[in-house]
Amino acid sequence: MSAANALQQSIILTGFMGAGKTAVGAALARQLNCEAIDLDKLIAEREGRSVPEIISEEGEAYFRARETSVLRELLERKTRGVISLGGGAWALERNRALIIEHGCYTIWLDASFELCWKRITRDKDVRPLARSRSGARRLYDERRPLYELAQLRVDANLERSAFKVATEIVEAFR
Ligand code: S3P
Numbered sequence: 001m002s003a004a005n006a007l008q009q010s011i012i013l014t015g016f017m018g019a020g021k022t023a024v025g026a027a028l029a030r031q032l033n034c035e036a037i038d039l040d041k042l043i044a045e046r047e048g049r050s051v052p053e054i055i056s057e058e059g060e061a062y063f064r065a066r067e068t069s070v071l072r073e074l075l076e077r078k079t080r081g082v083i084s085l086g087g088g089a090w091a092l093e094r095n096r097a098l099i100i101e102h103g104c105y106t107i108w109l110d111a112s113f114e115l116c117w118k119r120i121t122r123d124k125d126v127r128p129l130a131r132s133r134s135g136a137r138r139l140y141d142e143r144r145p146l147y148e149l150a151q152l153r154v155d156a157n158l159e160r161s162a163f164k165v166a167t168e169i170v171e172a173f174r
Pocket of ligand 1: 015016017018027039051052085086087089127128
């Protein structure tokens with residue numbers, strides 16, 4: 001699907017932890033006048049506990065299974081929206097297949113490792129899968145080629161606010 005058609009579809013934002021998916025998702029939904037949906041937030045609501053709690057209490061495999069089922073449920077609703085994924089969701093082949101099958105337009109927010117790591121260490125939310133810099137760096141390098149599979153790459157580096165990144169995405173649709 002071309003970028004010009006993307007406005008008819010739900011938009012999926014992917015990228016590493018700390019790339020700004022939630023903030024850009026909210027700004028983009030405002031500009032497109034549609035709903036902003038944060039997948040992790042929805043999983044936490046369903047489970048009645050936070051994502052870090054789910055991962056530490058039940059393990060990553062349990063979280064990934066919930067992630068896929070909530071994503072499927074979201075995609076099956078027909079309302080158009082901007083869906084911000086957690087950083088690992090797009091890395092799983094089954095989730096990419098679901099997203100493609102539902103005809104969503106996929107956008108990769110590409111932020112440098114240094115910026116992501118700065119935000120990871122600054123945020124009050126714990127990221128159980130990024131406890132050490134070396135572990136996070138490894139995941140970042142492993143996932144980059146998968147993020148590259150998204151239809152649009154957007155530079156999400158420091159000097160650009162969520163509003164500016166969202167504006168650039170909207171302009172790419174024109
Ligand atoms: C994860 C990223 C997190 C959250 C979970 C796992 C990952 O979301 O889904 O901690 O594997 O990259 P954010 O990308 O919003 O931090």
